[in-house]
Each structure stands twice: as structure tokens, then as C-alpha cells.
Amino acid sequence: MSSIVSVQQNLLGQMEQAKSLAQGPMIQPAAVFDQSVGGGIGAAFEQAMRAVDTQQHVASKAMADVDSGKSDNLAGAMIESQKASVAFSALLQVRNKLTTAFDDVMRMPL
Template sequence: MHAITSVEQQMLGQMEQAKSLMHNPVIQPAAQFEQTPNGGIGVAFDQAMRAVDTQQHLASHAMAAVDSGQSDNLAGAMIESQKASVAFSALLQVRNKLTTAFDDVMRMPV
């Protein structure tokens, strides 16, 4: 019986931990783009490219700091590098979808 109560207590602890994560999420939502009245999709895509570029520069500086011995946070540098990689891949997917949509519109009969 003692083993069952131990497992129950462990599960309750995990449920409490999950509940606390709901209120304080580990992954924060991405920053929203600035609202521009006449910018359109071009301005939004430009902002996204600048955000990805900034992320890549942050990752580059973190890796350079680890390489030069200024920092010993290798895990943080690798995480920044992965964030930059994911952001770049997402930007490429958006670009590909926009290109495909433009091609589809251009192929439509008038």
C-alpha cells in the first residue's frame, strides 16, 4: 500500500507543477509586429526579416563569446543558435507560402 500512496503523491506533485506552468509559461508568445496604417504585408515581412536578423546576430555574439572564452554559457549559446535557426526556417516557410500564393493569383484566369 505504501508504494501506491508514494505514486499518488508523486502524481499530485507533477499535477501541481503542471498547474504552476500554466500560470507562468516557459515559452513566451512572440512579440507582435508594430501596427502600421499603410504598411501592408511588405512592412510586416520586413519587420519579420529584421527580427530574424536580430536573432541571428544575438546567436552569433553568444557563440563568439563562448569561443573566445568570455562566457562559459555553452548551453545558452546553443539555445540562441537553435532559436535563430528555427526563426530563419519559419521565415523561409512564410516566404515560400507567399510566393506560391502570388503564383496562384497570377495564374488565375481573368
């Protein structure tokens, strides 16, 4: 009987955690690049790389905290990990498109 009570308490705790996550800040739109900073596309791409790197570090720290027992927020750590993975995949796709565009420009006849 006590195992049923502990399972119910565990589920109640998870529901409270999900409720607190749902009441938190909504998904933020992607950062707009500062147009006043010089450097053009290179600076914009470097800024995007740094943002993805920061997300990777945040996800890594969240997973390490769960692994070491400092945090019991497994769902939050997994969400951070997925956000970092999606950001990295998107950055890779942008890099591939830029490389293809550069190759196309280089192949243009003069």
C-alpha cells in the same frame, strides 16, 4: 580522487546554471505586428526579417563569446543558435507560401 571531486563540482555548477535558466523568463509569444503602421504585408515581412536578423546576431555573439572564452554558457549559446535556426526556417516557409500564393494569383484567369 580529486578528479571525482572536480567532476562533481562541475556537475553541481551545471545544475545551478540550469536552475537559474529555469527560473528566468518563460518563452515569450511571437511579437504581434503593429497594425497602425502602414505598408501592409511588405512592412510586416520586413519587420519579421529584421527580427530574425537580430536573433541571428544574438546567437552569433553568444557563440563568439563562448569561443573566445568570455562566457562559459555553452548551453545558452546553443539554445540561442537553435532559436535563430528555427526562426530562419519559419521565415523561409512563410516566404515560400507567399511566393506560391502570388504565383497562384498570377495564374488566375480573368
